[in-house]
Amino acid sequence: MTALALPSQPAAPAAGARRIDRATAEPAWVRLALIGLALAFLTTFLFVPLAAVFYEALRKGVVVYARAITEPDALAAVRLTLLAAAISVPLNLVFGVAAAWAIAKFEFRGKNVLVTLIDLPFSVSPVIAGLIYVLVFGLQGWLGETLRDHDLKVIFAVPGIVLATVFVTFPFVARELIPLMQAQGVEEEEAAVVLGARGWQVLWRVTLPNVKWGLLYGVILCNARAMGEFGAVSVVSGHIRGMTNTLPLHVEILYNEYQFAAAFAAASLLALLALVTLALKAWVERRFSH
Amino acid sequence: MSIEVRNVTRRFGSFAALEDVSLEVCTGELLALLGPSGSGKTTLLRVIAGLETVDSGQVLFHGEDATTQHVRERRVGFVFQHYALFRHLSIFENVAFGLRVRPRSQRPPEAEIRRRVHELLALVQLDWLADRYPHQLSGGQRQRVALARALAVEPRVLLLDEPFGALDAKVRQELRRWLRRLHDEMHITSVFVTHDQDEALEVSDRVVVMNEGRIQQVGTPQEVYDQPANAFVYRFLGNVNLFHGRVQEGRALIGGDSVAVPAHGDTPAGAALAFARPHDIEVLRPRAGAQGIAARVEHVLALGSLVRVDLRPDAGNEVIHAELSREDARGLALAAGERVLVRPREVRVFAA
Numbered sequence: 001m002t003a004l005a006l007p008s009q010p011a012a013p014a015a016g017a018r019r020i021d022r023a024t025a026e027p028a029w030v031r032l033a034l035i036g037l038a039l040a041f042l043t044t045f046l047f048v049p050l051a052a053v054f055y056e057a058l059r060k061g062v063v064v065y066a067r068a069i070t071e072p073d074a075l076a077a078v079r080l081t082l083l084a085a086a087i088s089v090p091l092n093l094v095f096g097v098a099a100a101w102a103i104a105k106f107e108f109r110g111k112n113v114l115v116t117l118i119d120l121p122f123s124v125s126p127v128i129a130g131l132i133y134v135l136v137f138g139l140q141g142w143l144g145e146t147l148r149d150h151d152l153k154v155i156f157a158v159p160g161i162v163l164a165t166v167f168v169t170f171p172f173v174a175r176e177l178i179p180l181m182q183a184q185g186v187e188e189e190e191a192a193v194v195l196g197a198r199g200w201q202v203l204w205r206v207t208l209p210n211v212k213w214g215l216l217y218g219v220i221l222c223n224a225r226a227m228g229e230f231g232a233v234s235v236v237s238g239h240i241r242g243m244t245n246t247l248p249l250h251v252e253i254l255y256n257e258y259q260f261a262a263a264f265a266a267a268s269l270l271a272l273l274a275l276v277t278l279a280l281k282a283w284v285e286r287r288f289s290h
Numbered sequence: 291m292s293i294e295v296r297n298v299t300r301r302f303g304s305f306a307a308l309e310d311v312s313l314e315v316c317t318g319e320l321l322a323l324l325g326p327s328g329s330g331k332t333t334l335l336r337v338i339a340g341l342e343t344v345d346s347g348q349v350l351f352h353g354e355d356a357t358t359q360h361v362r363e364r365r366v367g368f369v370f371q372h373y374a375l376f377r378h379l380s381i382f383e384n385v386a387f388g389l390r391v392r393p394r395s396q397r398p399p400e401a402e403i404r405r406r407v408h409e410l411l412a413l414v415q416l417d418w419l420a421d422r423y424p425h426q427l428s429g430g431q432r433q434r435v436a437l438a439r440a441l442a443v444e445p446r447v448l449l450l451d452e453p454f455g456a457l458d459a460k461v462r463q464e465l466r467r468w469l470r471r472l473h474d475e476m477h478i479t480s481v482f483v484t485h486d487q488d489e490a491l492e493v494s495d496r497v498v499v500m501n502e503g504r505i506q507q508v509g510t511p512q513e514v515y516d517q518p519a520n521a522f523v524y525r526f527l528g529n530v531n532l533f534h535g536r537v538q539e540g541r542a543l544i545g546g547d548s549v550a551v552p553a554h555g556d557t558p559a560g561a562a563l564a565f566a567r568p569h570d571i572e573v574l575r576p577r578a579g580a581q582g583i584a585a586r587v588e589h590v591l592a593l594g595s596l597v598r599v600d601l602r603p604d605a606g607n608e609v610i611h612a613e614l615s616r617e618d619a620r621g622l623a624l625a626a627g628e629r630v631l632v633r634p635r636e637v638r639v640f641a642a
Contacts (some may be wrong), residue, residue: 205391
């Protein structure tokens, strides 16, 4: 957003520079119109809603706000959201690195199929994803009876929520790493092997250090999605308060019960999380580009 | 350490990168694999290193079959075309890498690693850059770091893929003389790939000329230059003029002129291709009774110690290139547009 250069930049003193400036720039009214349009768009669709979340959350005072985010059900929702992210992000980290390594550094049959599979969660609606898990693990599902016989509960329980979260965040790390690793080629890895390095040593000492910023970037995006996921989790959760409610689901329930202040208070936690993620992302991007 | 390659074939899909290639590299020699791009020279180098598998054939190190041996166990030093330095490690750590990844029982102590790395960096005259990172170095410096890194593991053979390919002309010249001196001091069996015939002829003990996945000729630089085995080798090693003519009773007949080719005394008469180097082309003023190919001077260019003359023959439209010494050129005082006679002093004939 800061990339929008304002026309009132200090004019270059040299006449030559000014002439070049004129040759490549649009007339002032075109620039003003374009910038105004962009700002109006951003204000309407981003800044106003974001401000509204915090305004609504605090409208009935700090006391109501504090009570809304410290009541047991809200805390349980926060805990469950953090738990789902804490399990799914490391899983995707391991899987993403393994998949990206295989795809970018080796040639094998079925590579295109694997790439397509990794992209699947991006192309499938999250609700469908949740439904798939209900059909497989639910009471009437394929594995329903077996699970019940062993007293295991997946759907309407924490495992289902983790599974759904893992599914929707599947591509984040791998998608971030594959183009980066492909661009870096395999020469450094070959050099390492010729010098006597074993597979693990190549991964730890050559491949991972070269992609560490890209990896961190992927993890941050993956984490943001894991905490904010609504659709897939909504289908498998069962919305049991204090048990299987994540933060986004908690917001929905409160809103449906006309507890607007509490709903916006919970939503403000998610919004804060998003802002922290954005800040982290910007910081990583700056490091990344060096 | 000698290397032997026996009947190696390697295909990529329907493209044959190597077709039944056999080659012996003697202990301590510096061998050049020379050929145009796509000739299979890099594939052959990678097969020797173990970075590429073979479809059939064998690779032997010192008489022992190494075909199925893993790259790690072959103990080769490999210098990559684009150096492949580890970009996140300092120059010191790049060179130390091969020592640090050894299993604990074989790993030298830290002090020994430091000593060895500094010794190698001193050898390539870059000790003062130990703390820098690869992106802070020039191309020539990176190249030398890559060499030091390859030597750190005390390889049995040294393999270099287009070692000077990405450098500018002056640095190339310096580095290849330096490599030759280094090899003379260390006597490590070395193979390097190049597409530059000057580089191959200047640096190596023996040259292997390759084309289309096959070895065309193996010999000392002088042998391949003076006695090329076939038309491809002749054309590839330096500039050349091609004449279509006939060979008959030990003489090549070219455009009304004839040149003795004793090597073809027994060849049955027939169409032939005759090749002559630019410095073997003689340019004469037309005189009564003088023989030669009638031509017109198209362009005269003085280049250092030589004068390069482009000549357009009356018959045919391929320009003949001649290189005259300064004295000869001064004696002739050629100017563009003048009519002259052209005679090849020496030709090599291959059946058409």
